[in-house]
Amino acid sequence: xxxxxxxxxxxxxxxxxxxxxxxxxxxxxxxxxxxxxxxxxxxxxxxxxxxxxxxxxxxxxxxxxxxxxxxxxxxxxxxxxxxxxxxxxxxxxxxxxxxxxxxxxxxxxxxxxxxxxxxxxxxxxxxxxxxxxxxxxxxxxxxxxxxxxxxxxxxxxxxxxxxxxxxxxxxxxxxxxxxxxxxxxxxxxxxxxxxxxxxxxxxxxxxxxxxxxxxxxxxxxxxxxxxxxxxxxxxxxxxxxxxxxxxxxxxxxxxxxxxxxxxxxxxxxxxxxxxxxxxxxxxxxxxxxxxxxxxxxxxxxxxxxxxxxxxxxxxxxxxxxxxxxxxxxxxxxxxxxxxxxxxxxxxxxxxxxxxxxxxxxxxxxxxxxxxxxxxxxxxxxxxxxxxxxxxxxxxxxxxxxxxxxxxxxxxxxxxxxxxxxxxxxxxxxxxxxxxxxxxxxxxxxxxxxxxxxxxxxxxxxxxxxxxxxxxxxxxxxxxxxxxxxxxxxxxxxxxxxxxxxxxxxxxxxxxxxxxxxxxxxxxxxxxxxxxxxxxxxxxxxxxxxxxxxxxxxxxxxxxxxx
Amino acid sequence: xxxxxxxxxxxxxxxxxxxxxxxxxxxxxxxxxxxxxxxxxxxxxxxxxxxxxxxxxxxxxxxxxxxxxxxxxxxxxxxxxxxxxxxxxxxxxxxxxxxxxxxxxxxxxxxxxxxxxxxx
Amino acid sequence: xxxxxxxxxxxxxxxxxxxxxxxxxxxxxxxxxxxxxxxxxxxxxxxxxxxxxxxxxxxxxxxxxxxxxxxxxxxxxxxxxxxxxxxxxxxxxxxxxxxxxxxxxxxxxxxxxxxxxxxxxxxxxxxxxxxxxxxxxxxxxxxxxxxxxxxxxxxxxxxxxxxxxxxxxxxxxxxxxxxxxxxxxxxxxxxxxxxxxxxxxxxxxxxxxxxxxxxxxxxxxxxxx
Ligand code: HEM
Ligand code: SF4
Ligand code: FES
Numbered sequence: 001x002x003x004x005x006x007x008x009x010x011x012x013x014x015x016x017x018x019x020x021x022x023x024x025x026x027x028x029x030x031x032x033x034x035x036x037x038x039x040x041x042x043x044x045x046x047x048x049x050x051x052x053x054x055x056x057x058x059x060x061x062x063x064x065x066x067x068x069x070x071x072x073x074x075x076x077x078x079x080x081x082x083x084x085x086x087x088x089x090x091x092x093x094x095x096x097x098x099x100x101x102x103x104x105x106x107x108x109x110x111x112x113x114x115x116x117x118x119x120x121x122x123x124x125x126x127x128x129x130x131x132x133x134x135x136x137x138x139x140x141x142x143x144x145x146x147x148x149x150x151x152x153x154x155x156x157x158x159x160x161x162x163x164x165x166x167x168x169x170x171x172x173x174x175x176x177x178x179x180x181x182x183x184x185x186x187x188x189x190x191x192x193x194x195x196x197x198x199x200x201x202x203x204x205x206x207x208x209x210x211x212x213x214x215x216x217x218x219x220x221x222x223x224x225x226x227x228x229x230x231x232x233x234x235x236x237x238x239x240x241x242x243x244x245x246x247x248x249x250x251x252x253x254x255x256x257x258x259x260x261x262x263x264x265x266x267x268x269x270x271x272x273x274x275x276x277x278x279x280x281x282x283x284x285x286x287x288x289x290x291x292x293x294x295x296x297x298x299x300x301x302x303x304x305x306x307x308x309x310x311x312x313x314x315x316x317x318x319x320x321x322x323x324x325x326x327x328x329x330x331x332x333x334x335x336x337x338x339x340x341x342x343x344x345x346x347x348x349x350x351x352x353x354x355x356x357x358x359x360x361x362x363x364x365x366x367x368x369x370x371x372x373x374x375x376x377x378x379x380x381x382x383x384x385x386x387x388x389x390x391x392x393x394x395x396x397x398x399x400x401x402x403x404x405x406x407x408x409x410x411x412x413x414x415x416x417x418x419x420x421x422x423x424x425x426x427x428x429x430x431x432x433x434x435x436x437x438x439x440x441x442x443x444x445x446x447x448x449x450x451x452x453x454x455x456x457x458x459x460x461x462x463x464x465x466x467x468x469x470x471x472x473x474x475x476x477x478x479x480x481x482x483x484x485x486x487x488x489x490x491x492x493x494x495x496x497x498x499x500x501x502x503x504x505x506x507x508x509x510x511x512x513x514x515x516x517x518x519x520x521x522x523x524x525x526x527x528x529x530x531x532x533x534x535x536x537x538x539x540x541x542x543x544x545x546x547x548x549x550x551x552x553x554x555x556x557x558x559x560x561x562x
Numbered sequence: 563x564x565x566x567x568x569x570x571x572x573x574x575x576x577x578x579x580x581x582x583x584x585x586x587x588x589x590x591x592x593x594x595x596x597x598x599x600x601x602x603x604x605x606x607x608x609x610x611x612x613x614x615x616x617x618x619x620x621x622x623x624x625x626x627x628x629x630x631x632x633x634x635x636x637x638x639x640x641x642x643x644x645x646x647x648x649x650x651x652x653x654x655x656x657x658x659x660x661x662x663x664x665x666x667x668x669x670x671x672x673x674x675x676x677x678x679x680x681x682x
Numbered sequence: 683x684x685x686x687x688x689x690x691x692x693x694x695x696x697x698x699x700x701x702x703x704x705x706x707x708x709x710x711x712x713x714x715x716x717x718x719x720x721x722x723x724x725x726x727x728x729x730x731x732x733x734x735x736x737x738x739x740x741x742x743x744x745x746x747x748x749x750x751x752x753x754x755x756x757x758x759x760x761x762x763x764x765x766x767x768x769x770x771x772x773x774x775x776x777x778x779x780x781x782x783x784x785x786x787x788x789x790x791x792x793x794x795x796x797x798x799x800x801x802x803x804x805x806x807x808x809x810x811x812x813x814x815x816x817x818x819x820x821x822x823x824x825x826x827x828x829x830x831x832x833x834x835x836x837x838x839x840x841x842x843x844x845x846x847x848x849x850x851x852x853x854x855x856x857x858x859x860x861x862x863x864x865x866x867x868x869x870x871x872x873x874x875x876x877x878x879x880x881x882x883x884x885x886x887x888x889x890x891x892x893x894x895x896x897x898x899x900x901x902x903x904x905x906x907x
Contacts, residue, residue, distance in 0.1 A: 024800050038780060040824055041728075041736040055805075093803035099794030099856065101813060101820050108807030132735055133820065140793040140849075175773055204730040205715075237707065240733045295706075322733055325752050327707070434719035478724035480691055483774035486723040567836035570768065572746045572883050579833060579881035642880045648903055651896035654882060 001410070004032040004149075006398050007169060007184035009156050009211055011035035012042035013131070013384060014366025015190030016138040017091075017391030022399055023145035029399065031148045032182060034171055036206055038152045039139045043192055043204040044387065047131025048243035048318065050113060050123035051388070052381040053088035059120050061085045066555060068382060071117040071274045072375025073515035073525065074557040075224070075533070075550055080353035081373045082553065084389055091388035092124050100137040102126050103315075113315075114248040117274035117379040117562075128243050128318045131384055154180065155488060156210055157422055159187065159218045159362070160414050166361035167408045170418045174488070177481025179419055185405040186361045186398040189215060190391065193345035193367040194499050198448075199441030201342040202234055202241040211368045213495035215349045216502070220357050221535040221546070223370040225347035225499065226506035227516050229378055230279040230450050234341025237296035240322055242338055244380040247271040249315050252303040253282065254335065255290040266562040273562040276377040276516040279340040283450045286339065294337060301335035308332075340450060344383065346374045346516065347506075350535055355394040361401055365394040372533065375550075376515020426490060429473030433493040436467050436474065440493075440500055443467075448504060453520040457508040464504055468497050502536045502543050509545060510534065527557050574658055578638055585635040592628060622680060626673045633668035637661045683755060685713060687725070688765040690772045710753040710762070711739055714776075726775040734889065737823030740830070741776050742767055747827035749889045767830035783826050786842050790850035790868055795861025812857040819852035819897055821890045828884035828894050834877045841877045842869065844884040844894035851897040854904060862904070870905040878902075 006022060008015045011033050019031050035042070054064050064085040069076050096102055096110065103111045103125050115123040126133040142148050153174040160167040160181075168183040191211025195203030216222050232253070233242040247253070253271050255261045265281035266273035273281075282300055285291055291298035304312060304319075309332045312320055316331075323329050323336055348370035355363045355371070366387040373386060427433075447460035471494060478486035512526035513519050532547040571577045603609050615621070641661040644650055650657055685700045700721055702713045711729055718725045728738040732751045739750040742765040744758070755762070770778035798804070828844035835841045850869050854862050869875050875898055884894040 037728075037730055037736075037738065038784070038824075041730045041738045043731070045735050046731050046733065090803060093805055094800070096806060097794070097796065097798035097803045099853065099858065101817055104808055104810050104813055106810060108809045108812075110805060129735070129821075132823075136820070143788045143791075144793050175779075204736065205732060206730050238732070318735070325734065325754075326709075432719075432723070434723065438719075475723075477722075480724070480774070482692075483726045483777050484724070485718065485726050489718075489723065565837060567768065568833045570745075570831075570836075571881075572831050573886040575882035575886055576831070576833070579879060579883075645880055645882070645895070646899050646902070648896065648899040651885065651893050651899075654885070 001181045001183055002032065002151075003183050005029045005184065005402055006186045006188065007032045007034060007182050008188045008190060009034050009169065010042070010190035010192060010366070010368070011037070011039035011150070011152070012044035012190060012192055012366060013134055013138065013387035014391035014394070015188065016135070016142055017388050018188050018190065018365060018395035018398070019148050020138060020141055021392045021395030023142070023148050025396070025399060027145065027147050029147060029402070032151055032184070033148065034151045034154045034156065034169070034182065036153065036155050036210070039150060040135055042135060043207045044135045044384070045132040046202070046204060046241065047134070047384050048128045048241060049115060049245040049248065050125030050130045050381045051088070051092060051134070051384040052115065052118060052122045052379070053092040053124055053385060054085065054122065055089055055092065055110060055112065055124070059122055063119055064088070064122065067118050068373060068379055069375070069555050070560060071377055071379040072373070073377055073560055074527070074531065074555070075375030075514060076373050077353065077371065077551040078553040078555060079551050080371050083353060084373050084386065087389040087392075088385045091385060091392070095134060095137050095388070098137050098141045100126060100133050113245060114272060115380045116244050116247065116269075116272045116278065118381070123245075123248065123381040125245065127314075128245055128316045134384060134388075155491070156191070156214060157491070158418050159214060160410050161218055161359055161362070162411060164359055165408075166359055168410050170415075172422065172487070174483050177484050179422055181410060181415060183408060183410055185402040185408055186363065188394045188398055189349060189362070189364040189368055190366045190387075190394070191368045193348070194496070195342055195345065197440065197444050197496055197500050197503065198342035199438075199445045200234065200239050202231060202239055203342075208492040208496050209345070209368075209499045210492065210495050212349055213498045215357070215362070215364065216498060216536070216538050218359070219538060220359055220362065221350040221537050222502055223347055223350040223533050223535055223548075224372060224376075224506075225345070225502045225536060226510055226534060227346035227376050228342060228448065228503065229275055229344035229346060229516050230340040231275055231343030232278040232282055232340050233302050233338040234343070235323070235326065236294065236299040236337040236339055238326055239341045240326060241341070241343070242302055242319055242336060243316070244275070246302055246304055246316060246319060249311065250307055252306075253278070254301045254303050255285050256292045257290065261285050261290065269562040274377055274379060275343070276518075277562055279450055280518060282340050291339075292337065299337040299339045302338045303335040304331045305333060305335065344378055346370070346372070346376065346378055354397050355390050356397060361405065363394040363398055365390040376517060422487075426494070427474055427476030427487065430475045431470050431473045433471070433474045433490045436471055437489070437493045437496065440464070440467055440496060444500060448507060451518055451520050452507055454508065457504055460504045461501070461508065464497060464500050468501070471497055505543055506534045506536060506545065531557065575654070578658065581634060582638050582642070585631040588631050589635055617680070619680065622676065625676055626669075629672040629676065630669045633672060634665045637665040637668065683713070683758070684761045685717065686761060686763045687775070689725075689775045690766070691774065704755050706756070708755050709751055710743065710748070710755060710764075711751040713755060714750060726777045728777055735823060737825035740767055740825040740827045740889070741765065742830070747830050747887050749825060752889060767826055769830045769832065769836050770826060778826075780826065782839075783824070783829060783843070783845070786846040787824065787849055789842065790846050791861060791865055792846075792849040792853060794853060794856065794859055795864065796858055797860065806858050808857055815857070816852050816855035818892060819848050819855070822848050822852075822892055823890060825889060827887045827889060831883040831887050833881050833883070834879055838873070838877065840873045842874050844898065847875060847901055848892060848894045848897045851901045854901065866905050869901055875902045875905060
């Protein structure tokens, strides 16, 4: 049993930002960062484009908030958004102070670029490796403090909750394969999204939504899970992200006739409309046969050739490197083959704007949480700052919370139960979990994609139920405990099935189209009935749904046009 | 791990490093031997018997190899020193190729002179 | 294509071959996942981002360290030999112990040392030229390839190794940093820059073309100032 004051699960942007706050404010509190991978292997390093923040006079907090609310299709909680935009600039400057190599203007000030859905150049960036530099800056900053300890390659399996209070958690130490218990007065979940539910996705391999699913099973509701973001430009066929900054820097999207088809869909903003709008437009082009046909199916062209080698090398070096390495195409000379790709989970663990979940002492921040500032559609470059802002809030809240907690005890029953569950109960059948995962991916890619309809969703739910049934017979084909990846994959698939069920049922129930959730059978937004958040509670029979009104302060819902 | 890993080279640079070690050790070994040889030359007879063994046509191959070691070690050493001054890292392939050529030329010329000196 | 993989299980090591069907554009990592998903679910290897930015997946391929996710299979003929990285202790199959590697990185104080205020951050200026002086060295993904080929790290485990020294130089060359002296003291102690013998293997294998060897020499020059 490992004893700590605050346990942080997940070592991405949000988790590490929380740890920095705690260490900075109180050097006596012991912090354990528990993560499935080493900190700098987290998915946050894949963030490319930038982080939005109001830094200059031309911009204002209200404008940033309005862009965000409008982008969210009015499903964002406006009090949270107003708080969020005010905190963003400070976070950017803090990272600057800790050594982040932000790209600069010639006069030495921090440079900002254009991004989809933002009215002004607001996105701070470090070439096209923003997330990478942010993560490294935070990780390196953490090496400075003595009270933060990393438990890397520990896989979270369960949370110990009693009387609605957090007591600690259990995790598998991958190196030895042993189940380890952490006693903690407060736990911060920062485990990221659930992107690997989909097959064609920009996510890293390990992003299977474990944290969300575990919290959900422990009785914490999930919010707005039916809203999945599709990024317009994923490289075909791998799904590697071609950042929105490609378009921010002036890139065009073209169909097979060479037309900049966005003219038809968003005449004002063109390629820089929010992601849901562009992704839908692209998918429409594809369905209506105006896309190129390649050996990996239809695709559209992301044309950067007119930007010139110098600009691409300076602003988009990684995009160029990836395109050359993975496709042997140099974007300086040729357009890139792209199509919309699953990219972000707007929903997540239900928290209020102070990152508190309904369980006392359990906080959630980053992509795994749903505050919600993104509503039905997140604006590009709002997520990295979200991790920073709410990671910090979570750290502060946890610190405040543990002041009044004397000692916690983990129930012995919990320990025994968990040992039994992991090592004796799971994986005694002979069904290959990877097959289940593949079929789940196919189902999600087909029925829960950009355009959804009732029949498809029902079909998806039926399929997920079938997969769940088969999952109870899943196998773990490895008897050695050390680095047992078979056990890991099996556990992950179990979590993914739970989440998929919530996503699909939430999508079926929401009979309207809003932001990234588009129903062909209900193509209109319906503010009368659906200006609410979806909350899904775990029950043995499947999710139970409740709805929560959206907080509106300044901005009444209006028609969304770009 | 261990000494053998010096020779698990992955590129020509690793190979050059391994050779630098080996030739350095050979040179050192030779230097010691050479000093022993010189200090042992106490009488005229000894000098003549020893030189008759070492200064001969059969032995020239060893002399030539010694020149190779020396030239390679020197030239490669200078190459390393250049890079250790922080210069020319981006051009390191070119620098390596040039020093290899110089080393081989030096070896051929050295051996030729040696051969000519012995020839008459 | 035949994958010949060096496996480690229960302190035993053995070679095992797998037949993997190769499609155009497939990477080595895709191949490893194919094996895990269809042939042997116990094959242990690390992977995360699959786009060469997280540094998880470095393995030795036909004797040379490479990022599995960036390695196109079309580069190879019929057979491909895969082993864990050298100079790291193996945990299982292709997974190696990285704690020591990260501990070395920590030793060089790889963070900006400057007088800044947490509560009231201010915008420090830095021109693009100043940024350019160190930017390339910020790109290290800590994949461990360089350490795995470094002959002096092979014979002396306590050598800091290329990646840690790259980090030290990255901060020393940053115009905002005020901790140069501290860091120079650390890297000029016996296991730092003076352990480098310029074998230059690190610069050859670094998947991000960082030239660790150059960083080490530049750092050396600073210690002599
Ligand atoms: C032209 C003259 C010479 C130059 C430029 C030169 C240069 C070098 C260099 C740069 C190294 C590599 C140091 C390192 O690994 O960091 C080296 C190694 C070595 N040298 Fe020389 N050297 C010369 C002559 C000699 C001679 C005459 C001897 C023999 C007595 C010798 C013995 C060695 C030995 C034993 C090593 C091995 C140490 C090692 O690999 O680190 N060198 N030399
Ligand atoms: S310097 Fe290069 S080879 Fe070494 S760890 Fe960093 S990226 Fe990998
Ligand atoms: S998987 Fe991230 S670098 Fe290869």
